[in-house]
Amino acid sequence: MAYYSGSTHGWLMSTLHENFLWFSNIKEVEREISFRTETGLYYSYYKQLVNAPTISQGLYELVHDNITEHGKTINILERFNIYQEVVMALLYRLLSLQKIVQPVYFYINAVFGLHAVLVMSLYGTTWLLSGSWLAGILSAAFYIFNKVDTTRVEFTIALRESWAFPFWYMQMFLLTVFFHPNLHRNLKMATVPLLCVCTFCFTLTWQFAQFALLLQAMALFGCAVLDVIPAQKIRQVWLIQAGSLLAVCVCQFFNRMVLCSLVLSFIPSAMxxxxxxxRVFTRRGLPWQFTGLVLNITMVMISMVLLNKYVIKTIIETDADHHIFHFLMGKFGLSGDQRDFDAQLYLCETAFGVLPLDTFVRLSKHLVFPLYAVVHLCALLVLMQTVLQNWRTPVCDTGDPATWNDAQNPPLSSAPSLLSQRPQLAYHTISAAVFGCLAVSTLRFKYLWTPHMCVLAAAGVADHETWKILLKKLHVDLSESKVHLCRHVVTAGILAMLFAVALPSTLEELNLLKEFHDPDTVQLMEWIKKETPRSAAFTGSMQLMAGVKLCTGRPITNHPHYEDRDLRNRTKQLYQIYGRRHPQEVHAILRAHSTSYIIVENSICYERGHKVGCRLRDLVDMTNHHIIEGMTRGSEDQPPTHARFCHAIQSGAPEYRKYFTMVFQNKTFRTYKVS
Known part of the structure; x- marks a missing residue:
C-alpha cells in the first residue's frame, strides 16, 4: 500500500506537469524556459555536464566557472548545492541512456520518483505511530489531495527543496523508528546508518537545510529538557546532524556559510x-523543574548566539548569511533600517509573508486541518500532563540519567498517560508545533509543516491507545478486536469522505489540458543564440539571467542564487538600469562588469503588481535615497536629477545613443548593446 500510494502521487505530479505545459510536444528551448527563475540556473549545470565533451572536462568547468558571474571565476560546487545535478548527469552518461531517454525526462522523472518515496515515507511514519495500514493510506491521501499546500514540485522541479524534502521525510520516518522505546539492537544498527545518509543528502541538496536542522535540533532539545526521550538518543541524532553538516562542508570545498550555521553552534551548546x-536538575517538584526548564532554554539560546557570533565568526570571517539575519530582523520589527535592499527583496515577496488564512480554509475543505488541530491540541495537552506528572510524582530509582540505555524511556510517572511509553509520538508532537510556528510566520515554509499535519491527523484518528482511552471514558467495554474494528471503521469513513470531497476536483484538474506559451521569451532566446557571440555577457533581472544561461550558454553577470555578499553588491549596482541615474553612470557600472548587452523588461520598468515601495524600481530608488513614486518623502530622500533609465533610454536621445544601441525588441523585452 505504501508503494501504491507513493507511485500514485508520482504519477499524478508527472501527469499534471505534462498537462499544464504539454511538455512532450514543445520545443527544447520552451522546455528550458519552463524552468523558471533559479530552477533554470540549477538545471543548466546538469545540461552543461551532460553535453560536456568528457566527464572530466565537465567537472573541471564546474569547479572553474567563469560564465555564471562574468568577469569572475567561481567554484560552482562550493557556491551552489548542485551535487544532485552532478550525480544525475554522471548516471545519465555512465549508464549510456542517450538512446533510451532524453536528458530532461531523466532529470524530471528522478524528481517525481523521489516524491513518490516521500509519500511512502509519510505512509510509513503514520503506520508506525498508529499501527494501522489504513491510517497510512489516509495520510497519503491527505497529502495528495491537499497538494496546493503540501507540495509545488509539479512546477518547481529543479528547486533545491524539491530534491531535499524526500530525504527530509525519509529521515522523519527513520527517526520514528529510532525513537521507538523497544528498538531491537539489529534494527538500530540498520537505522543509524540510514539516518546518516538521509540527513547528509538533505543537507547536501538544499542551501537552507541548516535552518530546518536548527528547528529540528531545537525540537529535540525540547524533548530532552522535558524528559520525554532518552538524552542518549537525542545526542546521537545531534551528532548525526553535525556530522552531516561537516561532511557537506567538505564536499562544498569548506563552504564558510555551512561552518557558520546556527545549528552547528546550537548542537554543542545544547549538549x-x-x-x-x-547533573543539577535531578530533584522533583514543579517549581524546581519549571525553573530549570526556563533556565535551560535561556542558557542554550545565549550560548548559541555567543558561540556563533563571537567565536566561530571571529575565527571564520564571513558575512554570506547577513542578508538572512537582516531579513529576520526586519520581518519581526527588530531592525530600524528599512532601506536594506537585500532584506526588502525578501520582505516584499508574498512567499516570505505570514501564512494567509485561505490556506486553512483549503486544508479544512479537504478535512485535514480540523482533524489535525484536534489531534495536535490533544497531544499537546497529554504531553503537558505527562511532563507535569513526571515533575510532581516521585519515581522509583532509575539511576543516573546518563546511564539510561537506548531501550529505556525517561523515568516518567507510573500514572497512566498516552505518551508515557511513546517517545516517538512525543517527538512528533513537539516537532509539528515548532514547524507550525515557522510556517505561520513564513508562507514559503508551510511545506515543512503540512506533511506533519497529514501524519498527525491520520495517526490520531486511527490510534489504538486513543480509542481505548476514549471508549473507556465513555464507559464502553469493548474487546481488543472491537477496538480495532471501531478505529478502522472511523478511518475508512473519513477516507471515503475525503475521496467524495476531493476526488472530483482532482479528476477535473487531470482533464484540464494547457500548453506552454511564452513567445516573447522564446524569441529573445533564439535571437541571442543566433545573433550574439558566445562570449557576449548579459545583464538583466536575476530571474531572466538564469534563463539566458540555460537556453543560450552565454555568460551572465548576475543570477538568482543570492547567498554571496559580492553577488548581492553586484546585483544592486547592475539594477541601476531600473533606477534614476545618468546614462553615463549606468554605462560605467556596466562596463566595470564587462557587460556586452543589457535586457530591459517592461514588466519591471512599468511594474504594477507589487504594492508601492515593493516594486523593484522602488527598491532601487530606496537604495539611491531617491523619492519613491507614490510614497511620502523620507527625511533622507532627495529628488532625482535624472529620468528613470529603463524608460528614458527609449527616447533615443544623444546621451543614451552614445552608450547604448537597441538591437532587439518585442512586447516584453528590449535588448541594448553596450558600447
Whole structure:
C-alpha cells in the first residue's frame, strides 16, 4: 500500500506537469524556459555536464566557472548545492541512456520518483505511530489531495527543496523508528546508518537545510529538557546532524556559510546544557523543574548566539548569511533600517509573508486541518500532563540519567498517560508545533509543516491507545478486536469522505489540458543564440539571467542564487538600469562588469503588481535615497536629477545613443548593446 500510494502521487505530479505545459510536444528551448527563475540556473549545470565533451572536462568547468558571474571565476560546487545535478548527469552518461531517454525526462522523472518515496515515507511514519495500514493510506491521501499546500514540485522541479524534502521525510520516518522505546539492537544498527545518509543528502541538496536542522535540533532539545526521550538518543541524532553538516562542508570545498550555521553552534551548546541538566536538575517538584526548564532554554539560546557570533565568526570571517539575519530582523520589527535592499527583496515577496488564512480554509475543505488541530491540541495537552506528572510524582530509582540505555524511556510517572511509553509520538508532537510556528510566520515554509499535519491527523484518528482511552471514558467495554474494528471503521469513513470531497476536483484538474506559451521569451532566446557571440555577457533581472544561461550558454553577470555578499553588491549596482541615474553612470557600472548587452523588461520598468515601495524600481530608488513614486518623502530622500533609465533610454536621445544601441525588441523585452 505504501508503494501504491507513493507511485500514485508520482504519477499524478508527472501527469499534471505534462498537462499544464504539454511538455512532450514543445520545443527544447520552451522546455528550458519552463524552468523558471533559479530552477533554470540549477538545471543548466546538469545540461552543461551532460553535453560536456568528457566527464572530466565537465567537472573541471564546474569547479572553474567563469560564465555564471562574468568577469569572475567561481567554484560552482562550493557556491551552489548542485551535487544532485552532478550525480544525475554522471548516471545519465555512465549508464549510456542517450538512446533510451532524453536528458530532461531523466532529470524530471528522478524528481517525481523521489516524491513518490516521500509519500511512502509519510505512509510509513503514520503506520508506525498508529499501527494501522489504513491510517497510512489516509495520510497519503491527505497529502495528495491537499497538494496546493503540501507540495509545488509539479512546477518547481529543479528547486533545491524539491530534491531535499524526500530525504527530509525519509529521515522523519527513520527517526520514528529510532525513537521507538523497544528498538531491537539489529534494527538500530540498520537505522543509524540510514539516518546518516538521509540527513547528509538533505543537507547536501538544499542551501537552507541548516535552518530546518536548527528547528529540528531545537525540537529535540525540547524533548530532552522535558524528559520525554532518552538524552542518549537525542545526542546521537545531534551528532548525526553535525556530522552531516561537516561532511557537506567538505564536499562544498569548506563552504564558510555551512561552518557558520546556527545549528552547528546550537548542537554543542545544547549538549553541554543537557549534561548540566542531568547533573543539577535531578530533584522533583514543579517549581524546581519549571525553573530549570526556563533556565535551560535561556542558557542554550545565549550560548548559541555567543558561540556563533563571537567565536566561530571571529575565527571564520564571513558575512554570506547577513542578508538572512537582516531579513529576520526586519520581518519581526527588530531592525530600524528599512532601506536594506537585500532584506526588502525578501520582505516584499508574498512567499516570505505570514501564512494567509485561505490556506486553512483549503486544508479544512479537504478535512485535514480540523482533524489535525484536534489531534495536535490533544497531544499537546497529554504531553503537558505527562511532563507535569513526571515533575510532581516521585519515581522509583532509575539511576543516573546518563546511564539510561537506548531501550529505556525517561523515568516518567507510573500514572497512566498516552505518551508515557511513546517517545516517538512525543517527538512528533513537539516537532509539528515548532514547524507550525515557522510556517505561520513564513508562507514559503508551510511545506515543512503540512506533511506533519497529514501524519498527525491520520495517526490520531486511527490510534489504538486513543480509542481505548476514549471508549473507556465513555464507559464502553469493548474487546481488543472491537477496538480495532471501531478505529478502522472511523478511518475508512473519513477516507471515503475525503475521496467524495476531493476526488472530483482532482479528476477535473487531470482533464484540464494547457500548453506552454511564452513567445516573447522564446524569441529573445533564439535571437541571442543566433545573433550574439558566445562570449557576449548579459545583464538583466536575476530571474531572466538564469534563463539566458540555460537556453543560450552565454555568460551572465548576475543570477538568482543570492547567498554571496559580492553577488548581492553586484546585483544592486547592475539594477541601476531600473533606477534614476545618468546614462553615463549606468554605462560605467556596466562596463566595470564587462557587460556586452543589457535586457530591459517592461514588466519591471512599468511594474504594477507589487504594492508601492515593493516594486523593484522602488527598491532601487530606496537604495539611491531617491523619492519613491507614490510614497511620502523620507527625511533622507532627495529628488532625482535624472529620468528613470529603463524608460528614458527609449527616447533615443544623444546621451543614451552614445552608450547604448537597441538591437532587439518585442512586447516584453528590449535588448541594448553596450558600447
Amino acid at each position: 553541554i546544557i543537557i549534561t548540566f541538566k542531568e
